[in-house]
Amino acid sequence: MSATxxxxxxxGRKPGDPLVLPGPWDAASARVFADAGFPALATPSAGVAASLGYEDAQTPADEMFAAITRIVRAVDIPVTADVEAGYGLAAQELVARLMEAGAVGCNLEDTDHATGALRDPQEQADWLAQVRAEAGDALVINARIDTSLRGVPDEDETIRRGRLYAEAGADCVYPITAPPAQxxxxxxxIGLPVNAVxxxxxxxxxxxGAxxxxxxxxxxxLQWRAMAAVREMAEGLRAETTDRTDRT
Incomplete structure (x- = not known):
């Protein structure tokens, strides 16, 4: 599948009809969502991390890219991958690894994971421009804006960052946890499609969408909801087996 x-x-989305991208955390869940008829998928870094036994933002890059590869291989629809802040990789290597995994898009966030603070917006824009130059049209870049997430509920700052990222070549912006009314x-x-969570x-x-x-x-x-169902199943099995043990 191509980025195009x-x-x-x-x-061309109509109000109330957004592009809905389920977030598979492994190959099996990816197949379920693809079989349900969704046109594309978006891997969540936190969901993949949990499936691999890591906390969010703690997954080694090699394991994340391996998981993305398995998800892409399992389906025949486009997959965009959440690769957090890029794992400290240079733009050339990041793009090469995404291409190798088969992803046709990526999320890139403007949080500096070394400090937990927002990255300087111009530095982030410069880096996004490098990623765009390396990828050409082969990646859909979803530039995540973490202002609201990091306790900076300033709409003007969100717009300033979004415009810089648009100028750098982003296809979409993702002001995560921004108030829906905004x-x-x-x-x-900003002048780009907006991703909401x-x-x-x-x-x-x-x-x-509306x-x-x-x-x-x-x-x-979605991974949390799936695990809640597994937890309920496990508790039911445990109760059933305990009850049977008590009767013997």
Missing amino acids: VLRDLHH LAHLATA VLPDGPAPREL LGAARVTFGPG
Whole structure:
């Protein structure tokens, strides 16, 4: 699958009809979502990390790219990969590893994981421009803006960063956890499709689309829901086996 297919899916969306990208955490879940008829998938770094036994942002790069490769290999639809802040890789190596894994898109966030603070926006934009130059049109770049996530609820700063990232060649911006009421204004002010995340107590995908999101993802939310179902099953099995043991 090419990046062109994924890129085209972001445009011409009607209000209330966003591009909904489920987040598979392994090959099996990827097949389930593909078989359900979704046109593309977006891996969540936190969900993949949990499936591999790591905390979010603690997965070694080699293991993350190996997991992405397995997910891509399992389906015949486009896959975009959350590669966090790029694992400290130079743009050339990052793009090469994404290409090798078969991903046609990526999330790149502007949090500096060494400090936990927001990265300087111009430095982030310069790095995104390097990634774009290396990838050409072969990657859909979703530039995550972490202002709201990092306690900087300044819409003007979110817009400033988004415009810099757009100028650097981003295809989409992802102001994660931004208030849903801001989505339409952010999309207009930045001039790119906006990605919104579904949160447990927040609007549903179609509602986010009506509020201005062209693309909707779930972060690790679907993996959490799946594990909650597994936990309930495990507790039921444990109760059943304990009850039988007590009767013998």
